[in-house]
Structures are given as C-alpha cells and as structure tokens.
Amino acid sequence: MSPVFYILAAITIAGGLAAILLKHLIHAALAVTVAFAGMALLFLQLDAQFVGFAQILVYIGAVAILIVFAILLTRGAELPKEGVFSKTWLAGLAIAAGVFAVIGWAVLQSIDAVPQRNAAPAVAVRDIGNALVGRYVLPLEIVGLLLTSATIGAVIVAMHERERAR
Amino acid sequence: MTAFPSPLVGYLLVAAALFAIGLAGALVRRNAIMVLIGIELMLNSANLNLIAFWRFGLHPQALTGMMFAIFSIAVAAAEAAVGLGLVISIYRHTGTTELDKVNRLKG
C-alpha cells in the first residue's frame, strides 16, 4: 500500500471523527467538509477522476453549503443545555463498533478471495458519457425525475406556511 | 504497516471505519443535522466501497461501479436537500432540532 493511501485515509477518518465529536455544529460541518475532500482525493487515487471531481462539486460545493445553511437557519450555533450527546451514547457507540466489527470480519474472512487486479483501467469521460445515455439511460432519466421532485419537495417542505392553514 | 494481500482490503477497511463513524454520529448526537451529517458519511463510505471494487474488481470496462457511485452521489445530494428542508420545517414547527424532543410519532 502506498503511503499516499495511508495519509489520505488518515485525513478522511480524522475528518469524520472530528465531525461527530465536535460540539460546535459549524466546526462539525467544516470537519465533514474535510472528510469529503479526503474522499475526493481517495477517488482520484483510485483512478476514478470523474467521480472524484463530481464528489468535490456536489458534496463540498452543495451538500456542505446546504448543511451550513441549515445550521444557520436552525440556530444550531447555540449549544443545548443538556449536552450534545444523547443519554444512551454508549449503546450507540457499541452498536457502531459492532457494525464495524461485522464488516471487518466479513472482509477479513474473505480475504483470500479478493481479486488481485493492479493495473489502472483505461477509462475516458467519453465512455462514461456513452454509458450514461446508452446502457444506463433509464436510471439517468429516473434520477432526473428524482432530482426534480426532490427540489420541488424541498421547496414545499421548507416554505413558510401561510396562516390560513391553521 | 502490514502488507495487505491487495490494496482493496485497505480501502474496504477504511470504508468500514468511515461507515461505523457515520453510524456512531447518527446514533449518538442529539441534533438532527448531525444525524444527517452522519448519514452523508455513511453514503460516502458506500461510494468508496463501490469505486474500490470497480478499480480492483473484474471487468472495470463495464463501468458498473462508477455508474453506481455517480448515481449514489446524485441521490445523496437530493436526499440531503430534502432532509435539511425537513429539519428546517421541524425547527419552525417545534422550535427545536433536538431529536429527543420530536417524538410525535410515539406509539
């Protein structure tokens, strides 16, 4: 494994940990942005350039901003009195640890059957485009529909209600 | 630093760790937005998993993993938008974003 991988992995995981452990929500949002960035770099490392850039554009450029906006709109900057962690944080932690354990066990269990391919695939953006409108045209259209309805839905959900509804 | 039999294992473990972290965040934090952040982390880890398998798996020319990951990103974005919109709406109705206090679905 190349050292780049380890560094990138460390950044991502640190970012994720910081995201869930920081008390201040804005700090958490920024930390998760770092984690997104780390992810994008990992994608680049994995020769999935398109996905990497898409990750930067979408996640960091839209989702993170969205999160920050939401924090601002809900006054998340104010810290609650009882603390940020729920009363049963230990159970949640244990369960998460359990999940990690199970998945890790699955991976290590099947370690012998892992494929060994090392050469980078020769993939051009043109191929991605062809695949999108060729083989994957249906999911493409559906995702388009999904995005449309999501947009509309988000607008309606977050809209100020008129008083007449009461 | 032990040598993995394949780089894939490393990526998979990283994905697993990130997933667990995201899950922990979703379970442990009280704020609704934190839960969404945890969910985003989980989705990201799944994407990493997919790309890693595309890269080190059989038939990368089929682009299946990459397609999956692209669509996943798109859906994740849509979901984030809608979810945060919901959180804002809930904040407006109940005045709080703490999930402990929002239990109208209590059975």
Add this chain to the structure above:
Amino acid sequence: MMIQETLLTPSPSPSDLLRYLASHPAPSAIARNLWLIPAVPIVASGLIALLKQPRRKPASALAIGSLSFSLLFSLMAFVHVVAGWVRGSVVREVVNLTWFQFGSARVDLGWVLDPLAAIMLVMVSFVGLLIFIYSVGYMADDENYTRFFCFMSLFAGAMLGVVISNSMLLLFMCWEIVGLTSYLLIGFWYQKPAAAAAARKAFITTRVGDIFFLLGIVWLFSQTGTLLLYNHGAGSLEGLALANLLGAHGGLGLTAAGAIGLLIFAGAVGKSGQLPLHVWLPDAMEGPTPVSALIHAATMVAAGVFLIARVYPLMQIGTAPGGTTASLTVVAWVGTATAVFAALIAIAQNDIKRILAYSTVSQLGYMMAGLGLGGVAVGIFHLITHAFFKALLFLGAGSVIHGCHDEQDIRKMGGLRADMPLTFAAYAVGMLALCGFPIFFSGFWSKDGILEAAQHSTAIKGPFYLLVFGALLTASYMTRQVCYVFFGYWRGHGSAHESPRVMTLPLAILAFLALVLGFVGTPAWPWFQAFLENRAARFDLHAFVQPGLGMLMLSSSLIVFLGLGLGWRLYGNQSPQPEAPDALEQSAPWLWTPLRDRLYVDEFYRATFIALYLWLARVADWFDRRIWGGIVAGVAWLFGLWAQLNRLLDVYWVDGSFDKTCEELSNSGGLLARVQDGRVQDYLRILAVAVIALAGILIWSSRP
C-alpha cells in the same frame, strides 16, 4: 222347584249357543235392565251437581223423580220374582259382563235378581223416597239444599248398586261410594267442627273394617279364580268353589272359607257398627236428621247385615249337622255383645238422636245375632221391619226437633203429646214396634224370630239370655225417651208446633207399614221366610201351638211389659228440670255415670290406637324432617359446595387465566409500545442492530 241361572257372555259357536239357550233361558227383560235401578239416581245426582245452588225445585224434583223411577222398577222386579217363585220357575237371574282381562284372570261385573235382592230393592227405594219427600220440608230453610239432594241421590244409587251386585268388585265399589256419601252427608254442615270430626271418624272407622273386607275379597278371588258370586255353578258361592274353599287352609285352624268369611264379616262390623267399631254411629248424628234416618238407620248400616246375608253360603259351608261354623259363631256372639252393650249405654243418654243411634247399634246386633243363629231369613226379616220403624222414629225425632226449634236435648222437651199429636201418634207406633209389643207391631214378630232361633240353637248357648235382657233394656230406654219428650210438661223455651204436612205424611205411611209388615213373617204364615229360602209357604194357625213357641211368645211379651212398666215407674209423668239428676242416676249413680260416659270406649281408643297413631305420626314427622330433610339439605349443601368450587375455579382459574392472558397481552403491548417512542435515533439503532445480526448470519453461513 228348580233354581236356574242364566248367563249372558259370548259363546264359542252358533250351535253351542242354541244348545245353551235351550237349557238356559235368557234372563228376562227386567233382569237385563236391572242396572237402571242404581244408574238413574246416580245420573240424577250428577245432573243436580251441575245445577246452580239457588235452583232448589229442579234439584229435589230430579232426586225424587229418579228415586220414584227406581221404586217403580224395583216393584216391577219384585212382582216378577214373586211371580216366578209362585210359579215355581226361575228364581235367581244373573247377568254377568267381563270388564277386562289380564292374562288368564278376568275381572267381571254383574248383577243378580233373586228374592233377597228384590226385597232389599223395594225397601231401600221406598224408604228412600219417603225420606226424600220428608227432606223437602225439613231442609227447606237450609241454603245448601241442592248439595243435599245431590249427595242423597248418589247415596241411593250406590246403595241400590250394593244390593243388586253379583260381583264382589262391583259390590265393593258401591260399598265405598256408600261410605263416601255417608262421610259427605255426616259432614254436611262442615262449618261445625263437631260435624267435620264426626264425618272423619265415621270414614276412618269404617275404613278399618273395609281393609279386612278387601283382604277377604282378594283372598276369595285368588282362591276361587272368579269375582262373581253366581255364575251357573262357576261362581264363588256355588258348589265347586265352596268345596275348594272348604278344602284349603286359612290359618289359625280355620278353613279358607272360615277365614274369608271372618274377613268379610270384619267389613260388616265396620259398616254396621258392631262392637269394636261402633264408635262412629252415635257421632254420625251430627248430620241432618233425614241423613240419620236414611243412612244410619234404615239402609247403609243395614248394608253390613245384607252383606253377610249375601255371602251366607260361604259363612255356612262346613256346618256339621246340629252344629255351626266358626264364622257364624263369631257373627252371633259379636251381634249379641253389641246388642246388650249399646242398649246399656242408650239408657243414660240425653240427646234424642243419640238414644236412637245407640238403639240402632243394638238392633243391628240383634240382626247379626239372628243371622248367626238362625239364618238369612231371620236376620233379614228383622232388618226389613227395623228399617221401617227406625226410619219412622228418626223422622219423628226430626219432626220433634223441627217443632222445638232445633232443640235436641230431651230434658228440655216435654208435654209434646198435646202440641204435636200426629208426630206423637206415629212416634208411639214406632216405639212400640221397636220394643216388640206383641201381636200388632212388626217388631214383635221379627224379634221373636231371632229369640226363637237363639233358643233353638244347639251349638251356641249364651246369646238367648243376653238377647232377652237386651229386649228388657230396649223397652226401658224407649219408654224413658217417650216420657221425657211427650209426657210431663214443657221445659223448653218458646212454644212447640206441629210439623208441616210434607213431613207428617211420610210419618203416617211409615207408621202404617210398621204395623202391617209384621204379618208377612208370622209363624202361622211364614211368607217372608219361605220367599227368601225359596220354599212353599202355607197359612197354618197350628204353627202357634208348637211346644216352645207359645211359651216364647208369652215370655217375650212379659219382658216387654216389664220393661215398659219399669220405664214408666222411673220416669212416668215426672219431668225433672234439666239440671236435676235423672231418676236412675239418683238411685244408682255408680251405674249411671259409666253408662252416660258410653262405657269409655272412645276414651280407650283415644288412649291406645289414637295415641299410638299420633306417636307414629310424630316419629314419622321427625324422621321426615330430620333424616330425609337432613339428607336433602345435605345434598343441597353438597351441591352448594360444588357450586362454590366451580365458582372459585371459574373466577380464579378460567377467568384468571383468561384475564391474565389479556393482561399479559396488554402488558406486552405496552412494552412493545415503549419501543415505538417516536425517536428516530432509537429506530436507527434497532436497524443497525438488525444489520449486524443479519450480516453476521450471512457471513457465518457462508464460511468455507
């Protein structure tokens, strides 16, 4: 003269029938329709029962009309039988029917027309009719007039049924109906407790006798196989059956005939008021006077005597020449004892009807003694004459009571000779007939017949002297009564008056008959006896000069005069005040008191049988309440316990388990509901756990 009997039952084939009819002429129309005689009054009784109370005229009209019809028919039957007797042809006609059959045994009913039945039919219907007419006047003020005639009519029908019955079963059924109507009529004024008690006493006392009677009937039936008395040689009083009865053993050294005879006599003892069971007759005077006259003087009490006469062949069978059977000995002695016993008590009574009641008991004893000592004719002759003069005496007493405004104590009467001349004349005739005043009064001839039979009886010795003593007593007490009532001066309140014509006319008729009837049975012309015994009768004055007969007639007349004189001497024209003691009481108080207290028979019964019975009743009651009641209560308690157990089981186990299940369900529902707390993170947690579990299973199962 031949006695022929005829039968009317289905026969096997036409030729047999023809042959049979040739040797047995069919019964005459009168005999075939004889059943109408009892049936018509019974039907009339039923019709009267359906009438409403205020309809008096139809009630008495129905009763009198039906009994007149019975009288007419009885007279026709009587004439028919007499004609037959005179001609020397058929004397006993029998009509038999089979009621039902069970197995090989048959239950038969039937009626018989013979001299005994014919005489009884005429007597019962005639005396009955006169008394019915009398009752129209006597009961005129009573509000239960209709009910009276209903019961009287029923009685008349049943009594006539007893008389003509040829089947022991039919006889017993009519016997019981007679007993029932006696009960109903004694207790006619049931609002009076004394009357109700007297009715009950009469019924129960006669019941005691009837039980033995029924035993006798059943034994007779089982021994001879038939209920019919006369059935062309197959009846129970005819040759074959009697021989059978004579041969069989009856226990206690008696033959079956003797034992059955005694059992049947026990029934007669109850019904005719003989010695141990006489206690009901004096109390039966609580009923209206016509009832006393008809039932307890002339007819019902005579039924016992009639019964013995009817089954006489049974009583008589096995007589050695010059001797007599055990049954007849018992009959004679019981009769004699009763005669003397009752006559003694009659001397010391103060109620006009009670004196006559004891007199009746005494005369019934005479009749029984006559039957036992001398045969059917002797006893029945006295029965017939007694019926007339005793009915006369009772009706006369009723007239006196009516005239003295319902006063019955003789000490409060007196001097009625002037106020009630017709009644006095009739009563005097009756009284002299009862005493046996010589020649012109019927009682003389009939009683002399009994005394003669007693004197000539070789087997049984004592009764003659006792019966003579009884005659003395009879004359004395009757004189006492007549002196108290009709002589002396009036000691009552208000004034006495004569009775209306409707009451005095029957008195006159009966008085005439009391005088005349004796002449059909005198020794010079023993028509009555010959008729009954089915032999020829000749008029022969030389009969009077038989050695003992003249002597007997003379001595019995002397006894009567002696009794009359004794009575007159003691009581004569004196009329002691009610509070003053009786003349005999003054001279012999030691004798008077026990006699006045009826020789303590009632007290004896009360102390023994009644006390025993009451004790048994108490024991039975205790047993019933404690033991059976206890068992029932115990069972009920057990059931209650069981019910409680069930209830507990139900509440705690069944309901409990059910309730518990429901509770658990709702608890579990509550528990499960707690899972759904509406908190998203908890749901997520559960999801994650499920993922772990699922993944774990999948991985585990796919291990190499």
